Amino acid sequence: MDYNIKDIGLAEQGKKQIEWAEMHMPALINVRQELSQRKSLKGIRISAVLHVTKETAALVRTLKEAGAEIALAGSNPLSTQDDVAAALVKYDGIKVFAWKGENDTEYYNNMTEILKYEPNIIMDDGGDLHALIHEKYSNLNIIGGTEETTTGVIRLKAMEENKVIKYPVIAVNNAFTKYLFDNRIGTGQSAIDGIIRSTNILIAGKVAVVVGYGWVGRGIALRMRGMGARVIVVEASPLRALEAVMDGFDVMPMSKAAELGEIFVTATGNINVISKEHIQKMKNGAVLANAGHFNVEIDVKGLKEIAKSVRNIRPFLDEYTLPNGNKVYLLADGRLVNLAAAEGHPSEVMDLSFSNQALSVEYLINNQGKLEKKVYNVPQEIDEKVAFLKLKGMGIEIETMTEEQKDYMKQWKYGT
Structure with a gap:
């Protein structure tokens, strides 16, 4: 089967949970609308190891709207919300291999399952999927990857320093709109x-x-x-x-x-x-x-x-x-x-992190073949866009610099 979850019968409750999360993720919904119009991920296969929560579901649904095919496994044996996993399978056709209470063998087996779909993009939270690929896989056509958390970025930087990293990775964790808010x-x-x-x-x-x-x-x-x-x-x-x-x-x-x-x-x-x-x-x-x-x-x-x-x-x-x-x-x-022991971060803060994830995936696709095999920070224009979209979703307006002020910030001759 194209999934392995605890109980498909939990799907209706999971659907309501996802709807609740998306009500509080206006920036990501805005990104979804943009990517959906561009269909910028059409034909792209993504394998993701993320916490299978209602917020992650909002991200996965966004990637699918942009044209991607997604296979998803959990990034912690105890973090999967089983009703959300069921809803993603039943209503969105996502290939989910995750349930709450996996043992270590099941945890890694599920990662192996999602790699059978021969992904072009890798999304990870903690670096386990990146490490597994580097240790055991050499035949995958991977354009690039993303990494959600500090632990994973540390591991990827070690790969880069040891000159073993196989593809470019965007360290989503290092975005201002990630670590200042999510972390x-x-x-x-x-x-x-x-x-x-x-x-x-x-x-x-x-x-x-x-x-x-x-x-x-x-x-x-x-x-x-x-x-x-x-x-x-x-x-x-x-x-x-x-x-x-x-x-x-x-x-x-x-x-x-x-x-x-x-x-x-x-x-x-x-x-x-x-x-x-x-x-x-x-x-x-x-x-x-x-x-x-x-x-x-x-x-x-x-x-x-x-x-x-x-x-x-x-x-x-x-x-x-x-x-x-x-x-x-x-x-x-x-x-x-x-x-x-709880539900993870509130949807409002994951709105920022997962907007960065979605836009970073699009960036990798648009820059295929142009990036070196190393760890990159999220481009500043993406970071600032996510902040702007979040403020817009909160109904907050910010100041706009005049042309005179913009010019002043670019010169060096003016003094006292």
Whole structure:
């Protein structure tokens, strides 16, 4: 079959979810109308590994309207919304291979399935599909690709530095209209949403430890403070650590923060930033959550090795009893908490990211054969267009420079 999902019977509910998302994605709908008129993706085959959510559905439907054929797999074993997957199959004819609760083998098998359609364009979130292609496929006619997230861009830059990258890739994550909003504002809200849904604990008054002060960490720290938490930042970069201090947060190493925190959220893209040694220092009742793309930031394997007992308390909330008798609570088995235990980013912020995705795909097609095999940032004209469309959808007008002002900005002779 051209799909493998949990239950096609969920399609009607998924259709309503997609309609709800598209109501809040005016920029992407505007892009859809443009691409549909141009049919600029006609005959293009796209294989995409993305979180299968109602917002992703809006993007996929946009690509289809532009003429593309799409095969879609999930970019996290726990992030697929099964009703949305069913709606895409039943009502839109999208080849979907994804369901919530995949094991690791199923996760990679689904990626293999979508590559059977011999894609021309690769869309990825996390870099797993790009890596799989580079490791095992040499016969695909790929024009180029896109990458949605920080983790994936880091992997692709490593491929570029090692001179193994096989096709041009646009780092959608690096667009201003992506990382300033999706990473910071979207994850800032959705990660806390996942923590609250899985625990129903009060944030106010608690000591929250945010590990990493990149754009995701900034957003989480800011919103934790806004909800009344006392926030500690753990950061290895002196530049980001200094920024966190100047933003009013306490900064210290994890070895000290482990003894103080009550809620821990990782957002680094690195491995074992909360180790089993750190966990053994934690207070009774500490909550552990990960907001990074992969489930490597918390040493879950080490935690399971030292735990005297483990029991599930409620969905996505597992209790681990440590050798000293203290209990710690791991959310979503250390996976991406905002998508595993909640619904991911609100549609309004994904409107920006996915408008960038759609326009970047068109850019790759229009510039076929002109781009080197390396990682590119989103062209500035696309970034600014997305911002303009978003403002337009919000009913906001901005200033327009006069010709005199434009000329002034281009010259160097005027002085005081």
